[in-house]
Amino acid sequence: MTSHEITSFRFSTKNLPPRQRLLRWNETFGRPVARRVLAPPWSSDGQFHVEMAGYTLGSANISDNSQGISVMRMTVTAGGEAHRTRELLSDGNDDVILHVHEVGQRVVSQLGREATVEPGAGLLSSNADTSRMVLPGPARFSSVAVPRKLLTARAPGVEDAFLRPLPPDASVLRLLVRYLDILEDERALSTPELQHAVATHIQDLCALAVGATRGAAEIAKGRGLRAARLRMLKAHIAENLGDGDLSAATLARCQGVTPRYIHKLFETEGTTLSKFVRGQRLAEVHRRLADPRHAGLTIGAIAYSAGFGDLSTFNRAFRQHFGVRPSEVRRESSREAYLVPDRLAR
Template sequence: MLTTASVPDGDKVAYWNDAVSRALVPMTVAPRGDGPFDGRISTARLGYLQVSTMEADAERVSRTPALIARSSEALVGVGVQVSGTATFVQDGRRAEVGEGDLVVYDTTRPYSFDYPERFATHVFQLPRRTLGVADEDIRQVTGNAIGTGDGFGAMLLPFLAGLASSSADGYPPAVANRLAGNVVDLFATLIAERAHPADTDADADARNHLMLRVRDHIDRNLGDPGLSPESIARTHRISVRYLHRLFEGEGTTVGRLIRQRRLEECGRELARRGRTAPTVSAVAQRWGFVNPAHFSRTFRAAYGVSPREWRDLRAAPRDR
């Protein structure tokens, strides 16, 4: 708990600036009143999720490009307005935030909160990388107030309020990390719901086009042992979570498709007739299998015979 209660009046503002910047991210705080400033902020950790509660007199909080440059990690914040109101600005959008509203913001881009009266707010901060949602989805949600009167927000608000009010530091590490993961999944669901309220024909066309590009990329890179959901998502500038979501209607997963296509190419090459038959290990390596033993087990599981038996059966003369 950091509080201005015991700080001399002349030093309260400077102390509060430092307290907020250390507890959250570097920011500039400007009080809106002329009298002695009063503020307090408490912070706890829940695995990689930070949970803070801030109560203070009227103020304006700004995150500028110069302050962003001082931060080493990209964070996403979710604010829950407990009391008072705020005007929130990010990405050229302005939102009036009332009691019970949620806001999502990205600490790597400038933003500001203007609190015209005394207020209280819960702030949840998490590493940007843990969300697993596309950058464009986050940009669509920032700069908006999310009401909690209905929909997913209505379910989320009491959970977040209870979590912020409990002693997050009291959980064992394993429990804390599991809870943090659940909270992050809820935030990702909230962002996805707000960013994609309804699919249109244009959305479906875009997804189909992206899926064709992904499948083509997989086919062209089967020989690369580093081909993985992470590398595919990185190449196409989407999150791994969104990539997996694309495959939900395909009847398979990204990893299974890569393995299936590699096995198909290995089977085709091993069945090729010729004077010099390639070795099993050479074929396996050519199509991205690094471990020959693992390749043999995977091939047998898929086709019921070993790669060598597959090659011998197809190389044998057929009855005329």
């Protein structure tokens, strides 16, 4: 899929015969995309399977794709090797790659060094040098490729960080992995400007992970780190609407920040934490009321399950927000559900 300044693709071996999986993966991804040679012991006995998604975005200069970033997110069910050979270096690509593992290990040999990435940790490698990568077993990971010149401008010591494992469970790595989920959100990438912003945020997080300069770090914290933290907060709220306590103090403890920082994040979007949480709860109730599958639940039960503790407050807020009563939404939904089969019958 190509849209504006973003290109994405998916690859899966799920429907391929077992003995063709490694060959097809190498032909589709290895040499043409990753510019690496895939080699055994990737299993060919039917146990090996790979699911992957790739994205390329424009970045620092929105009209210049050479300044873009590439992201690979992959799950493999068996171990194997990948080599960037001297022959493949002729492509001239000198990107710096940040690998972050969520499951499984990675052992990388390059520049006379060898390092192991543990789950939750990260590792930096160079596309300008030959390398050997080994996955000892099943793994799930993300790899972000950033142009060397671009990353070096923000983190001058980046080349000294090659094959020096980044600390496991570093908060910025967790934020980066979670923020990469935005690449699945079409609305968040619907214009070149939004795509540019997302690419810049990812670059910021990579620079912070490997050691940005003081000035670059300050910019990144107010831009990429803030965007990633806010997105993670919104996701946490959406996943926990039924929890009555979504206060700044509770969220701050979960995120490892201060309550004041939580409030400031929402202020930058022209709202408050309480207004955002209430809006999300109201939207969730509206969605359930409009869904015939929840017709067996009372309006009160739905409101309580979305985190409202007082029905009179809920009813007033719902009418102010949507301009109708909750019962009207349910009645309209029931009427439409009744009419659809009738239309089909005619």
